[in-house]
Amino acid sequence: MAEEKKPLEYINEVILKKRRTNEDWAIRRKQQLEERAKRSKHDNFVIKKPEQFVREFRDKEIDLVQMKKRGSRVSQRKRAFEIPESKLLFVIRIQGKNDMHPKTRQLMYSLGLRQIFSGVFVKANERIIKILHKLEPYITYGYPNFKSVNELIYKKGLAKIKKERVPLTDNNAIEQAMGQYGIICIEDIVNEIANVGKHFKEVISFLYPFKLNKPEKALQGKKKRYSDGGDTGNRGAEINELISKMN
Numbered sequence: 001m002a003e004e005k006k007p008l009e010y011i012n013e014v015i016l017k018k019r020r021t022n023e024d025w026a027i028r029r030k031q032q033l034e035e036r037a038k039r040s041k042h043d044n045f046v047i048k049k050p051e052q053f054v055r056e057f058r059d060k061e062i063d064l065v066q067m068k069k070r071g072s073r074v075s076q077r078k079r080a081f082e083i084p085e086s087k088l089l090f091v092i093r094i095q096g097k098n099d100m101h102p103k104t105r106q107l108m109y110s111l112g113l114r115q116i117f118s119g120v121f122v123k124a125n126e127r128i129i130k131i132l133h134k135l136e137p138y139i140t141y142g143y144p145n146f147k148s149v150n151e152l153i154y155k156k157g158l159a160k161i162k163k164e165r166v167p168l169t170d171n172n173a174i175e176q177a178m179g180q181y182g183i184i185c186i187e188d189i190v191n192e193i194a195n196v197g198k199h200f201k202e203v204i205s206f207l208y209p210f211k212l213n214k215p216e217k218a219l220q221g222k223k224k225r226y227s228d229g230g231d232t233g234n235r236g237a238e239i240n241e242l243i244s245k246m247n
Helices: 013-044 050-077 102-110 126-134 146-156 171-181 186-194 200-206 239-246
Strands: 088-093 118-123 139-142 158-161 164-167 233-236
Touching: 088 126, 088 146, 088 239, 102 126, 118 200, 139 239, 146 186, 146 239, 158 171, 158 200, 171 186, 171 200, 186 200, 233 239
Parallel strands: 139 233
Antiparallel strands: 088 118, 088 139, 158 164
C-alpha cells in the first residue's frame, strides 16, 4: 500500500516576507562588517614615504651625537652637580618618541621612564647626573620638598606586589613586602624617600614610576633649558610647582 502523502504545510505570506527581510538584512550586515574590517586594516597601515624614513633616521643620529657631546662636556669639565638642598631629585619625562635614538631610549628606560609624563625619584650621584645631562632635551628635574614627596606617594603611589600594581592603602601589605628593612607603613615610605635613607634603593624598586597628569599650561614642548626659557633640564626647587600641577 503506497504511503499517503502529507499535505504541504501552508506558510503565511507575512512570515515568508519576514524571513526574506531578515535574510537580506543578515547579508547586508555581513557585507558592512567586512567592509569596515577592510577600512580599519587600511587605516591602521600607514605607508611612510622614503623621505620620512630618512628624516627619522637623521633625527635619531643627531640625537645620538648630541647625547654623546653632552656627556663628554660633563666629563671634561668634571662638573659636580650642585645639590644645595638635598640629594633627592624628581625626574619627569616630558618629551621623546620618534626623534629619540635607541641608546637614548635605553638610558631613559634605565630610569624607569617609559612613558611621557611619568616621574621617578632618584638619588643624585655622579652616574645619575651624567645620565640626566644626556637626557636633558627630554626631561625636567629638580629638588622635591617633603610636601611634594608626601602628595606623590599618597595620591599616585603604586606598589609592586606579586607582579601587580597595588595602591598604597594597606599597611599590612607594605609591612609584608618591606618589613625586613624596618618599613611597615606608608609614612615610612615617605620618610625614607624624602630623607634619602639607607634603604632608598629598595623603596624605589618597590614602587612603580608615577604616572602624572598632563599639565595644561606648564609645558610648551620647548626643548630649550628651563633656565633659558624652555621646559627641559634642572628647575631646582621650582620642580615642586610643576609637580603640584601634574599630581
